[in-house]
Amino acid sequence: RGGESVAVAPDGRVYVANGQVSVYGADGKQVGRIDVPERPLQILFGGADKRTLFILTHHALYAARP
Numbered sequence: 001r002g003g004e005s006v007a008v009a010p011d012g013r014v015y016v017a018n019g020q021v022s023v024y025g026a027d028g029k030q031v032g033r034i035d036v037p038e039r040p041l042q043i044l045f046g047g048a049d050k051r052t053l054f055i056l057t058h059h060a061l062y063a064a065r066p
Contacts, residue, residue, distance in 0.1 A: 005042045009066065010050055017043045021055060023066065036062050 004017040013031070014024045017040035023032035038057035046054055047063075055062040 004040060005044075007043045007045055007053065009045060009053070013066075015043055015053060015066075017041070017055070021053070021064075032066075034064055034066065 006017075007015045009015065012026050015034075016022045016024065019039060020036065021034040021040055021043060022030055023034065025031045034053070034055070036055055036057065038059060040055045040057055042056040044054055046052055051065065053064045053066055055064065
């Protein structure tokens with residue numbers, strides 16, 4: 001489906017920004033989705049324990065604890 005950005009969580013799940021943030025398991029199957037009010041441009045994991053997903057859009061920065 002293409003995507004704007006990809007981030008890998010500490011647990012091995014893959015997060016792809018493609019309109020929203022789709023979450024994929026190690027087997028490649030979609031296991032979830034994170035909806036944000038705007039189209040994500042970049043995503044990355046950070047924070048003290050590297051488990052906070054930061055989602056950058058054109059007008060805002062969101063944080064999620066998946």
